Amino acid sequence: MNYDYINYYSEEEFEDIQSHYDGKAEFDNGLIFLSSNTSIRHNQIKRNILTEFSIYLKGSKCQAYDEQIEVIFNYKDDLRKYKPDIFVVCDDASKKGESFISPPKIIFEILSKSTAKFDKGRKYDTYEKFGVLEYNLVEQNGFIVQHALIDGAYQIVNVYKNDDDYTSTVFTDLKINLKDIF
Template identity: 25%
Template sequence: MDKQDLKNKVEEPSTDYLPTGQAGGNYTYADYLTWQMEEMVELIKGKIFKQAAAPRVNHQRVAGIVFSAFFNFLKGKQCEAFIAPFDVRLPVKSKKHEDINTVVQPDICVICDPAKIDELGCIGAPDLVVEILSPGNNKKELQNKYEVYEESGVKEYWVIHPNECTLVIYTLVESKYSTSRILTMGDIVKSKAIEGFELDLTEVFENLL
């Protein structure tokens, strides 16, 4: 996947449900904590993004299989796996609520530093993030989240396309992501961020609709 494909115009948030301020405003985690919405929302560089619809069946099946694989592998180890909804705050200037303008909810994340985990979720970059594409969220995952994950230092960013039965892994090398080939059924994936972890993609994709 060419990085140029990720450099299109930044998505503007929907303006029909903004809870405070003006459309296109620069929101922070302090604002985020005051919102009361039924749908899941994320804050990326101060802009609001909401989930277009409930995840599809294939999305949920893949999420369950991949999370279970990480969860079982990490039993008794320091690293810990979490599944959405789970807030990940990515501070730039400081850890103060009013200074954080990116709060995302990865489908799955693995955190190896216990100091990054608190009662609100994670503060700081997870070691590994998995995002599973759904209709309506591809641009957010492939462009907006790619950028903030790279900038914040997420070591591995996995993007899974359930309908195409593919996985692409972005690995952080000298502060920039290096892209894997497209991985699919028959491939055994080995993580560089989580030493010893392997995933058989045939088991992930074989029973999808």
């Protein structure tokens, strides 16, 4: 990558671009990542995971959200505004307007060709740094790679496929059969 041609944007410039963009816009320390609308398959997977979590969390102090809601990761000069595909926050999460400013407990990112590098790289590092307890990379062909935060670093704790039951490391009694996701 030739870094001579990278443009850096202020947070205000990002907010202006985001307000006029018909897709997902994310901010990472002056860099802007734009994603087009997602595929039908991506949406089916997202809806299925979100539904399972919504049912499980009903009546609890936690809720599942999707990429329509922004999560702000901010510490000193490090500012990132991401829209995870699916995330879970609880009543102790802080908000700024309609954005969360506390790290979610769990995040799922559904990989696609256009987002996989970002989800496996910058987002992975950010979620680990800011203390997201569980990060799941969802392959649209039927795999979930589960990372748990252990001693401040992510470790792969499970790879789910076929007829496996996904089990959360945060909500240990939550089980979702992969056939209900894919």
